[in-house]
Amino acid sequence: MALLPIPDVLPVFVAEENNYFKDLGIVVETLAVGSALERDQLMQAGRIDGMINEISGAAMFNRKKNMVKIVGIARSPLGDAPLFRVLGAPGSGIKGVTELAGVPIGISKNTVIEYISDRLLAAGGVGKKNRVYKSVPVLPERLQLLLSGQIKAATLPDPLGTSALAAGAVEIVNDTSLGDVSCSVISFSTASLEEKKETVKKFMVAWDRAVTELNADPQKYRALMLKKIRVPGNVQKSFAIPPFPVKALPTPGQWEDVMNWMVEKKLLKGALKYEDSITLDFLPE
CATH class of the missing domain: 3.40.190.10 (Periplasmic binding protein-like II)
Structure with missing residues (x-):
């Protein structure tokens, strides 16, 4: 997993710290990346299985052929915590x-x-x-x-x-x-979803456990956040760990709105189909 030092990726580190991946019998390697460009290049080169990105980013990968699929929402604006x-x-x-x-x-x-x-x-x-x-x-x-x-x-x-x-x-x-416009998403390559289907399912179970744990007691993970996430010095004491959505996927309406914007900006020649880029198959029961 290629991960930027942003709050959206925190559940991966909570799952890692609490041995959720180990307990489920999977190995998850986290790669720290400094920019979205670096993350996307790793995906393009087939060097990673998954990443936290956004709807428009996933669509850019799928312009010519289906390279990635969104399996869940990582973060969305909840309570008083915007993105x-x-x-x-x-x-x-x-x-x-x-x-x-x-x-x-x-x-x-x-x-x-x-x-x-x-x-x-x-x-x-x-x-x-x-x-x-x-x-x-x-x-x-x-x-x-x-x-x-x-x-x-x-x-x-x-x-x-x-x-x-x-x-x-x-x-x-x-x-x-x-609230229904902004979100970051969990995306995996289509190859990984075929070849490592059970592993990705278990990853999402671990993610779900970590989100539940984080939402129940965010303060417990403050030190972990400050270690893994880039928080500017002047708000290291005050920046609150945001709440995370549980078992959520972008809606067809969200997808359509991004498609309209991307077509208007000439980033896409035409709207891509929701079901070609987003899958329900990996959300935990």
């Missing part, structure tokens, strides 16, 4: 979404960040013509440009978003207001 926040620079004076019309927002183009930004701005009443984006793909750089006021607004994932808030940025909107 992404649109933030205003300290002292920018921007308070509401409508005030973002015509204001360049720091994002990474053609990624889940742009998709979420589009959906949050649309829901807040900012039309297509008034949405202006500035490409800043490197996250720490985007954070610094925001905090220094060199960009007036930016979309950031947590815990970077929480760190920006603690450093004086202002939250304009986050994706808890659109």
